[in-house]
Amino acid sequence: MLLRQFKSATGANMSYLVAEGPGGTGAVVDPTGDLSRLMNVIEAEGIRVSYILITHAHPDHTSGIGVITKETGARVAAHRLASIRKDLPLDDGGQIDVGALRVRILHTPGHSRDSVCYLAGNKLFTGDTLFVGECGRTDMPGGDSGALYDSLFKKLLSLPDDTEVYPGHDYGSRPTSTIGRERKTNYVLEPRTREEFIEFMAEP
Numbered sequence: 001m002l003l004r005q006f007k008s009a010t011g012a013n014m015s016y017l018v019a020e021g022p023g024g025t026g027a028v029v030d031p032t033g034d035l036s037r038l039m040n041v042i043e044a045e046g047i048r049v050s051y052i053l054i055t056h057a058h059p060d061h062t063s064g065i066g067v068i069t070k071e072t073g074a075r076v077a078a079h080r081l082a083s084i085r086k087d088l089p090l091d092d093g094g095q096i097d098v099g100a101l102r103v104r105i106l107h108t109p110g111h112s113r114d115s116v117c118y119l120a121g122n123k124l125f126t127g128d129t130l131f132v133g134e135c136g137r138t139d140m141p142g143g144d145s146g147a148l149y150d151s152l153f154k155k156l157l158s159l160p161d162d163t164e165v166y167p168g169h170d171y172g173s174r175p176t177s178t179i180g181r182e183r184k185t186n187y188v189l190e191p192r193t194r195e196e197f198i199e200f201m202a203e204p
Contacts, residue, residue, distance in 0.1 A: 055127025110148020132172025
């Protein structure tokens with residue numbers, strides 16, 4: 001598998017290129033910011049981009065869709081609740097084939113109603129659901145702390161500890177992590193009841 005991470009100059013946004021390997025079929029996750037480096041890697045590695053995978057429809061994760069579709073002809077995939085034009089509406093538990101790569105869709109509402117995470121092998125692209133050492137905020141339209149609790153504790157923490165975490169922003173001490181490391185070190189994931197988590201998220 002080929003995997004590259006690209007950090008934007010503003011907002012610490014992360015975009016990703018994931019593919020079968022050099023010369024293979026691939027997908028771009030959350031294209032945003034200056035995409036020249038990403039496009040250079042696509043060309044240099046001979047990647048055929050078949051999909052743009054959107055973790056949620058906030059503008060800081062979708063601003064580069066037009067550039068990628070124009071340059072590659074890739075189809076846009078997002079949860080069916082996402083308020084953007086999409087070629088492939090997604091549901092929880094679904095799957096996208098990116099060449100030989102099987103990408104599993106996990107609907108993880110909380111930060112927004114349309115939030116999804118993408119699991120390719122043991123690589124988990126978490127958008128704004130889970131960061132390194134943090135989680136997404138829930139005080140924006142569509143945010144729901146109870147739903148985020150379910151997404152984090154019932155879905156993401158049920159994954160194996162060696163699952164690699166690739167977040168939508170570089171807000172932590174390192175740009176990537178694992179589920180096991182976050183389970184041990186992320187204060188957001190300390191054991192709490194659902195009600196306690198909702199109160200925790202309401203704190204200043």
